Structure formats: structure tokens, C-alpha cells
Amino acid sequence: DSGVTQTPKHLITATGQRVTLRCSPRSGDLSVYWYQQSLDQGLQFLIQYYNGEERAKGNILERFSAQQFPDLHSELNLSSLELGDSALYFCASSVGGQTSSGNTIYFGEGSWLTVV
């Protein structure tokens, strides 16, 4: 158990809908990262928050947004869902804000999103 908690574990929704994925980082971690894992794209970095502020942005679509709250939990909002958004969405956390040795990034178990 990495200590990163994600909910829901599984989610099925229809095209055009909006969903929210939730993440609680490990105790003491200030950074939260979101990754998308699909069969054809592999693990793709979406976005990172550090202590409530956006720190880095990756391949995140405009239909997607995220935020980190004062209690450090984070939410990833996916809207106008398309079939291609079906994937496993991982949240990860680390103590610091920079990817480096000593600042290990721990992943949660993921949220399976199926868009039908």
C-alpha cells in the first residue's frame, strides 16, 4: 500500500458526461500528480500541484481540469467525455515539488474510467 488513496476505483459513464476523480496523497506529501494510462498511449503525465498551486502541466486536454485543496487532496475533473478518454487514471504524490532523487513519487491504485 503506497498510502495514496484514489476514489472511485471503477467508474462507467456515458459520452458527453462529466466525472470527478478524487485523490488523497500520502500523509505529509505536498505534491500531487495525475497520470493517464491507456493501452495505446502508455503512462502520460497530465498535471502536478504543489501545496495548492499548479506546478507543471503535461498532456492534459482542455476538457480536463484539476485542483488541489487546502487539505492537500486533489480532484481531477473530466468533462464532455469521449470514448477515447477510457483509461486508468493514476494519482501520485511526493513530499517535494521537484522530480528528483530523494523525492520519490508514490502512485495510487488508480481509477478505472470506462466511457460508453
Next chain:
Amino acid sequence: GESVGLHLPTLSVQEGDNSIINCAYSNSASDYFIWYKQESGKGPQFIIDIRSNMDKRQGQRVTVLLNKTVKHLSLQIAATQPGDSAVYFCAHRPSSGGYNKLIFGAGTRLAVHP
């Protein structure tokens, strides 16, 4: 462009043998590399990392080797066990676009046979 790739998509080994998983990267300025293990139905699990100022780093039953000349990274697992069966990802931190994201390779599946 930047990429991290793997030479072999699937590696089958006998229990007790040593395993070597390879990874090539294209960004010669990358300065930090990580290996993750992902078991079925679980999230990636950190195994070991190495900075570009090192050639080798050892952990418990695992060794990571970095050859910056040919931009090659490898993960060696000693005395492979059935519990090592998983998909292994290499990842690197690109030198541009911010220090706060990792680029993952496609993954290699390691199958350990008794």
C-alpha cells in the same frame, strides 16, 4: 523529440535466473531516471532511481546501470522470483519543460516461470 523506449516488450525467465530489462532514451540531457514495477491491477511501484552523475546503483536484488554514451538504461534483477512477474517501466526527467514530470517508456512484461 523526447522518448523513452524499451528493447523487449516481453521477457520470460526461469525462477532463480537473473533478469535484465533494457531501456533506451533519446534526450541526452536527461538527468534523472527511475524504474517502476506495475503488477496487474495495481499502480506503479517505485523500485530504484539513478541520477545522471552515476553509472550504477544497487538496491535489494536490483541494480540499475546507466550508460550515458549510448543513452541506455538497464534494470538487473538477481535471482528472479515469481513475485517479480510484472510490467516494468523506465522513466526519465526531461531537461526541458520543467523538472516536475516524468516521461515513461512503453513497459516490458517480465514473466517468471517455475
